[in-house]
Amino acid sequence: MTILPNTAPTLLRDIDSINPVMPFLRQERIPHIWCPSCGIGTTVNCFTRALTESGMDLDQIAIVSGIGCTGRVAGYMNLDSFHTTHGRAIPFATGLKLANPKLKVVVYSGDGDLTAIGGNHFMHAARRNMDLMVVCVNNFTYGMTGGQVAPTTPLGAKQTTMPFGNFEAPLNLPFLADACGAVYVARWTVFHVRQLAKAMQEGLKKKGFVFIEALSPCPTLYSRRNKRGDGIDELKNYKQNSIVKHGAETKDVGLTFDGKIVVGKFVDRERPTWLDAMNDHFTQTLGSKYAPYGG
Amino acid sequence: MGQVSVKEGPMSDAIIDQRAGKGTVFVRTEICKGCSFCIDFCPTDCLTFSKEFNPKGYHFPILSAPEACTGCDLCGLYCPDFAIYGERWKDIDERKAKGQPLSVPATLPPPAQKSVSQHPVSADPKGVLTGIHFVDGNHAACEGAIAAGCRFIAGYPITPSTEIVERFASRIPMVGGVFIQMEDELASSIAVQGAAWGGKKVLSVTSGPGFSLMMEHIGLAVMTETPGVWVDVQRGGPSTGLPTLPAQSDMMQARWGSHGDNEIIALVPNSPQECFDLMIKAFNLAELYRCPIMFMMDEVVGHMVERVEIPTADKIQVVPRKFTTKSKQEYRAYATTADDLVPEMTKAGEGYRIHVTGLTHDERGYPSLNAATQDKLVKRLIGKIRSHAADLVDIQEDAMDDAEIVVVSYGITSRIAKSAVDDARQRGLKVGHLRLRIVWPFPAARIRELCQKAKVVIMPELNMGQMVMELERAVTSGTKVVSIPHAGGSVHEPEAILKKIIEAAS
Numbered sequence A: 001m002t003i004l005p006n007t008a009p010t011l012l013r014d015i016d017s018i019n020p021v022m023p024f025l026r027q028e029r030i031p032h033i034w035c036p037s038c039g040i041g042t043t044v045n046c047f048t049r050a051l052t053e054s055g056m057d058l059d060q061i062a063i064v065s066g067i068g069c070t071g072r073v074a075g076y077m078n079l080d081s082f083h084t085t086h087g088r089a090i091p092f093a094t095g096l097k098l099a100n101p102k103l104k105v106v107v108y109s110g111d112g113d114l115t116a117i118g119g120n121h122f123m124h125a126a127r128r129n130m131d132l133m134v135v136c137v138n139n140f141t142y143g144m145t146g147g148q149v150a151p152t153t154p155l156g157a158k159q160t161t162m163p164f165g166n167f168e169a170p171l172n173l174p175f176l177a178d179a180c181g182a183v184y185v186a187r188w189t190v191f192h193v194r195q196l197a198k199a200m201q202e203g204l205k206k207k208g209f210v211f212i213e214a215l216s217p218c219p220t221l222y223s224r225r226n227k228r229g230d231g232i233d234e235l236k237n238y239k240q241n242s243i244v245k246h247g248a249e250t251k252d253v254g255l256t257f258d259g260k261i262v263v264g265k266f267v268d269r270e271r272p273t274w275l276d277a278m279n280d281h282f283t284q285t286l287g288s289k290y291a292p293y294g295g
Numbered sequence B: 001m002g003q004v005s006v007k008e009g010p011m012s013d014a015i016i017d018q019r020a021g022k023g024t025v026f027v028r029t030e031i032c033k034g035c036s037f038c039i040d041f042c043p044t045d046c047l048t049f050s051k052e053f054n055p056k057g058y059h060f061p062i063l064s065a066p067e068a069c070t071g072c073d074l075c076g077l078y079c080p081d082f083a084i085y086g087e088r089w090k091d092i093d094e095r096k097a098k099g100q101p102l103s104v105p106a107t108l109p110p111p112a113q114k115s116v117s118q119h120p121v122s123a124d125p126k127g128v129l130t131g132i133h134f135v136d137g138n139h140a141a142c143e144g145a146i147a148a149g150c151r152f153i154a155g156y157p158i159t160p161s162t163e164i165v166e167r168f169a170s171r172i173p174m175v176g177g178v179f180i181q182m183e184d185e186l187a188s189s190i191a192v193q194g195a196a197w198g199g200k201k202v203l204s205v206t207s208g209p210g211f212s213l214m215m216e217h218i219g220l221a222v223m224t225e226t227p228g229v230w231v232d233v234q235r236g237g238p239s240t241g242l243p244t245l246p247a248q249s250d251m252m253q254a255r256w257g258s259h260g261d262n263e264i265i266a267l268v269p270n271s272p273q274e275c276f277d278l279m280i281k282a283f284n285l286a287e288l289y290r291c292p293i294m295f296m297m298d299e300v301v302g303h304m305v306e307r308v309e310i311p312t313a314d315k316i317q318v319v320p321r322k323f324t325t326k327s328k329q330e331y332r333a334y335a336t337t338a339d340d341l342v343p344e345m346t347k348a349g350e351g352y353r354i355h356v357t358g359l360t361h362d363e364r365g366y367p368s369l370n371a372a373t374q375d376k377l378v379k380r381l382i383g384k385i386r387s388h389a390a391d392l393v394d395i396q397e398d399a400m401d402d403a404e405i406v407v408v409s410y411g412i413t414s415r416i417a418k419s420a421v422d423d424a425r426q427r428g429l430k431v432g433h434l435r436l437r438i439v440w441p442f443p444a445a446r447i448r449e450l451c452q453k454a455k456v457v458i459m460p461e462l463n464m465g466q467m468v469m470e471l472e473r474a475v476t477s478g479t480k481v482v483s484i485p486h487a488g489g490s491v492h493e494p495e496a497i498l499k500k501i502i503e504a505a506s
Helices: A040-054 A070-076 A089-099 A111-117 A119-128 A173-180 A193-205 A219-225 A231-241 A274-289 B037-041 B074-078 B089-098 B137-147 B162-175 B185-197 B208-224 B251-256 B272-289 B299-303 B371-386 B412-426 B444-450 B467-474 B494-505
Strands: A061-065 A080-083 A104-110 A132-138 A184-189 A210-215 A242-244 A261-268 B023-027 B047-053 B059-063 B084-088 B131-136 B150-155 B178-181 B201-206 B228-236 B242-246 B265-267 B292-298 B305-310 B355-357 B395-398 B405-410 B431-436 B438-440 B456-460 B480-484
Touching: A040 A070, A040 A132, A040 A193, A040 B074, A061 A070, A061 A089, A070 A080, A070 A104, A070 A132, A070 B355, A080 A089, A089 A104, A089 A111, A089 A119, A089 A132, A089 A274, A089 B150, A089 B178, A089 B185, A104 A111, A111 A119, A111 A132, A111 A173, A119 A132, A119 A173, A119 B185, A132 A193, A173 A184, A173 A210, A173 A261, A184 A193, A193 A210, A193 A261, A193 B074, A219 A231, A231 A242, A231 B037, A274 B162, B023 B059, B037 B047, B037 B074, B074 B084, B084 B089, B131 B137, B137 B150, B137 B162, B137 B228, B137 B272, B137 B292, B137 B299, B137 B305, B150 B162, B150 B185, B162 B178, B178 B185, B185 B201, B185 B208, B185 B228, B201 B208, B201 B272, B208 B228, B208 B251, B208 B292, B228 B272, B228 B299, B242 B299, B251 B265, B251 B292, B251 B438, B265 B272, B272 B292, B272 B299, B272 B305, B292 B299, B395 B444, B405 B412, B405 B494, B412 B431, B412 B456, B412 B494, B444 B467, B456 B467, B456 B494, B467 B480, B480 B494
Parallel strands: A061 A080, A061 A104, A080 B355, A104 A132, A132 A210, A184 A210, A242 A261, B150 B178, B150 B201, B201 B228, B228 B292, B265 B292, B405 B431, B405 B456, B456 B480
Antiparallel strands: A184 A261, B023 B084, B047 B059, B131 B305, B228 B242, B265 B438, B395 B431
């Protein structure tokens, strides 16, 4: 081990060092717009660690977001990045992936964007086993527009458009992804940073439709309106109430307002991707007439 | 990656020669928002809040127990504001010893240069079905797209446009490309844009209600300057209307259907042969202007079977994409010059690390939500087409030399109009015919010029009077404008047009 020469006092700021997240960000755009103690930035840290660990060529990774708070992630990432329309990140990503199959295409968006307005696309991309990694930051609400009820809002939670408490049953996102055919389904919270980073790393390497749900606090709207404290209180809640249960039946992992949170890797299976299925099928049925498609 | 801003702002000034612990933390105090994630989840409890505030008014973390810090970087993993991270002294020293300035690899050199030239080249013969065919407009439009280099279509079935995607689905496996039937028109109209940014020439097809669903993404293509062709085989509306019968009632929707100020280009073929020919032109215009091109067919043109001649590939001129030749350092995705308002393009996977957004954006493509950027961007998006309005005139003139009455028409209606004009000429009436093949931007200046001597202009169209409003604005004040509306479901009777010509002449 080399010891720094002690000839002059060394200031911390003079050490040649860099926050490992920084090379992955468009640094001229930092600070970001997210509220204090919002968890989206934490998921970004996990994603960047996963990118580092994966050893993948960053020039071959594209990130696609929809609209909303999490929809801003694409704009902060120093990757080929696309900030599309509300709910349509998945079909955009589908076109991008099929046009250039060498790309690893990551969809990074929120629960409202992916599963309400974008629910149809989510379902069908999973059904087709489109080779996409979908990261859904689930904060149980529409943050950007001011805290309206989302398809993930737990029963009883107050939202601006459910002022007397939510009476609609929420979606269980891992169950939805599983039922539609996703080959990898995991849920973690922003308390579980290392596990979330590992899931993302596995997701980057996995071929097919990968779904990773990251529960995250919305301190400004969801937590405050429901008197659940600040972001840090939500993280402590995740710590206390999470149960790690790998391989859990996804139908059993639905979330409630103040109940237990089942986290873990629920699904990890193999299925041909849409593009592989197309190439195999046409090779079989059309033989030498088929012009194999590689991008 | 260049040097980063870790040294900007009030980093901790701590003198760290003491090296009390195995590692240390680095804090960019000015961007901390005081969430306390790092403090609460530090495994060795070595952080506390500062007593002082940062410029935003937050307390930030300080290393209060440096002897306990292991440099594990869990704080860095938690910090949602990218304001803190930890590092082991061992790693810092090793890096210094190796002479590696930073803990991350530098990015790759700029990619190989490509051509920015947009000189037309011959079509790829693989996609050109040279020969004489007897097909309908939908099939011909599909062949035009393939000949023009279209290798990706995302579609959703809707009458009367479906034959276009059906033909593409059966043809493209042998040519080399992808067809995918998406779950709805919203999906298909944006999947094609993903594919365009993946480097493909793309087309989306729809009719009636599907065209309404695609409007949002036509706006996205305008905003992000994504080249592509949108085919609308028009049917009667409103709503589900007449799925199997013709109309031309989406003409204004094509122009104004997407919210916000925008400018598009729209072509209108009137025969299967033109579905092929104009489709090539549509693809070329998409590349030249980087905007959505509307291809406004109708049910009759789509289903009318006629002779279509497809030339050899070398006779078909195709405009390549305007890929940038700039290095990664120089390239700004939405930068233009005063002479050329169309930015150079790239695609994902080339190392340019572009950002593309539907938000108002600056030359880098970064969101910039203010009036000045909006003004500059919207004026350019509109200006790049309006300033080329003269190049975008495509009018077929017939019997205009001495015309005192001019019938102006487009699409299927032009075929009926021609028959009425021929009939009127035989009766000795001084009537001419203008057929618009590009309707948007509306060729107002050229029409004014051509109709200078006209006393009356007549516009039959399969709607209740849409393009006639543009015509009224185009002609000089002394010229009378007569609309011949039709609610759709069939085409005009030639006699209806002839009657208006005779009335105008008397």
